[in-house]
Amino acid sequence: MEELSRAQIRDLMAQVLRNQGRALPDDDAAQLREIGFRSLDFSELALRVEDETGEELNFDAPGLRRIATVGDVLDFLVELQRQ
């Protein structure tokens, strides 16, 4: 399967938050802490990416960097698909 675009991952991220009764702001600089996007939500998003692409993500490959904003999450997952 093809890898997902940043926009597609953003849609999935919005869905994760929508299932929690919350909304994803348009601004990539929005702080995860402020929108209540926690490690459970991040993990769920990763599973959704895996389910869409049919490929397991390899989280051991890159060193985990600081992920503080919506944009950080999207960049990280886009990059991870290419590992």
Next chain:
Amino acid sequence: MTVSTARPAATREPAGADNRLVVGGVAVSWRDLPELSLPEPAAVLAHSARAALAAARHHAVHGTELLLGTPGRVDPVMRAELRAAGFIVTALGDHGTRPDEGVAADRDDPAAGGDPDGGGPAGGGSGSGGSRPAEPGRLWLLTSGSTGRPKRVGHTLDSLTTVRGAQPERTWLCPYAPGSYAWWQVVTLSLTQPGQHLVVVEPDELDEWPVLAAAHGVDAVSGTPTFWRRTLYRDAAALARVPLRQLTLGGEPVDQAILDQLRELFPAARISWIYASSEVGASIVVHDGRAGFPVDWLDRDVPGRPTLSVRGDELVITSPYHGMGLDGPVRTGDRVRVVDDRVLITGRLDSDEINVGGSKVSAGLVRDVLTAHPRLAWARVTGRRAPLLGRMVVAEVVPAPDAAEPPDEAALVRWCADRLPDHAVPRRIRVLTEIPVKETLKSDV
């Protein structure tokens, strides 16, 4: 291979010999089943329900050392293991019902090189036995495999017979695979108690069993929760037409939702759940319509009754109905949780606990929350590898057949979030179209 083990002096028909048996839609009695000639010790692979019943009766009459199974449950590796353990592996089909031809048992699996202990043709009475002396009265069970690879557990007809008091006359459905512990429970009941009749369902009839049961007056059914869920899912109206007075659940964790659904359909019937295994026999029987058993049953010491204990999270049972070599406390491998005044059995220890970022989640308790949803018929809960947390809780569900609109993932997540801590809420929920089931009638293994 047919080495006769007929020992006239020892033959005695069991007490239930005249009970009615319906096999393949035909009513007979135990007494009418064909007389078999079996080698000894025999591992019989029954190709039909009728053949399996004939082998069971043969054991009850002659005490032939016997392991009974189906070809599907005994793979080539297991067959080799049985031969190495001194058994003569014997295939038994419906031709056993044609004594005129004298063919009661076939050599097993000639393609695999045949049986090195093979005897002469039918009725030849070559006199060859297994590679060791038989142990009269010994019955072997293969465990269902939910504990890993099937293993042999030694019993006797007596240690398998757990219902001993006089029972009201009943016609039982037997939906189980021949030779399993649950199958022997129903079979020994009918063999040993007059007035306990059997209607046997072949695997290919399983989905339509309520029609068969209604036609033959079945008023008592024992099945796994998966069996009951599938029946409710496929055709609850057909189930309601079966005049059931006794419903029994066992073999898997029993949750409140399935008990309530069956109660709604059969308000006057006795609904029981049983905890039983080939290792410890039938050890817990609960009739009050609630999931779990009362907490004050723990650590009670009543002569002749099993003692139930909890060590850590594990159910430990000391049972008078244990299998050979399993006396004393037996670790069941089943996980329990005490909730209020009940001890709930939530699932297997090795699969029930999901570690989500250091927080422990019981898959069984999450499953119970999902199956309590009015628009779901079935749920399975597992752990899935996930970043940051190690594992996450995920689920598969089957919507109830009468649900006008199946609930969507978000609605189910909210349902769970209202009832469970954050880390226990399944985040990925896949909707299946049919309840999966295995030959053991279990699905959650």
